[in-house]
Amino acid sequence: MRSVLTLIAATPGALRDDALTAARDALLGLGAGVGAADWLAPGQAFDLPFENVEAAQAERALRERFAGAAFDLAAQPAQNRRKRLLVADMESTIITRELLNELAVIAGIGPQIIPITERSMRGEIDFAQSLRERVALLKGLPVSLLDRVAALIEPTPGARALVQTMRAHGAYTALVSGGFDCFTGLAAKLVGMDEDRANHLVIDGEGLAGRVSEPILDPAAKKNSLLEIAAARGIAAADAAAIGDGANDIPMLLTAGLGAAFRGKPAVAAAARFRLDHADLTGLLYLQGYHANEFRE
Structure with missing residues (x-):
């Protein structure tokens, strides 16, 4: 067949x-x-x-x-359903929350930042510019707030099974996020991913500088990260799986052989070849033909 x-x-x-x-x-x-x-x-x-x-x-x-x-x-x-590479978005995909929004809420500036995040994830405004605008509003906040946000990190149901099952069958796994590396390292470790890439918040003494290091890891950089990670391991893009929820994930999802929108925003669900609107992240394993008795945690 x-x-x-x-x-x-x-x-x-x-x-x-x-x-x-x-x-x-x-x-x-x-x-x-x-x-x-x-x-x-x-x-x-x-x-x-x-x-x-x-x-x-x-x-x-x-x-x-x-x-x-x-x-x-x-x-x-x-x-060729089983993929040799997994590249995943972090926020609202591998983990349950949008951490910049959580930081804004803790700092009392949620109303200024959350609407910008939502518009960015829907693809209504440029991702890189929106990130600069949101980070600028963080200027002067104490670095200690980052630890409070980190404590909120929790994996999305099925995340660890997805990562560990693919790794157990020889796949390489990477977390590629438009968020911040102070969080991606923790999230990657939590679910057992091989590497992580993200943006870097600039620190000024004991406070946030209100800047993010350039160049920003934007939608094009997500796609390029997938291609770079795949090329370094001799893996074709067709043998990669990718998953994410926001508009900044679209180029990455379209590049992978199995690119799935997870609870995707409307623009993402419309663009992605595959969608998971109901199942948890183990749905990406079923799409590769894995049986439940092959899952690993």
Whole structure:
């Protein structure tokens, strides 16, 4: 079979045999030859191989069939699904929070900063310029506030399983963030990633200088980071997986062979080839054909 449809529910037990029957019938209705289903996780995720229909056509039909259901799905070539590189965004992806927003709230300037962050993540304003504007508002804040923000870092459900499972099967993993390196190192260690890249907040004595070191790690730099990390390890971009939620992740997601929007902002969900709107981060493992009994923590 040349292609495979993957259907994923957010919770165990939510995906039943009737969904499998509906998916099979939809593919047969398109004239596809359909193989035997492979349950990746009983009641939560399955692969359904098919041929004689283009993956994009099959996916459109299945999205229409399951419109309104809390399922994630994708149709893709059956070969080379397991990726050798994972490049992930940090905030609202590998970890649950937007840390610059948290810093602003602690400092009492949330109303000035949070709306700018939201517009930037939606792609309504230039990322680099918006970062400079937000960081300028931090000038003079005590460095000690960074420790208070760091204490709020917590992994998104499925993050450690995603990273550790891919590493256990030989993949290299990198956290590439438009946030700050004072936080990415902690987040990368928390989930066990191999490396991290991010922007650097300039410190002036015991306070924040209100500046970020140039050049800023912007959307183009995220894409270039993926290409650099892949090239250094002899990995083609087609053999990379990438995941993120914000507009600054779009170039990176479009460059990877498996680029997925995770709870993506509208512009990201529209641009990305793959989407995880319901499942946790282990959904990216199911999209690669991993079975739940292969997951590692």
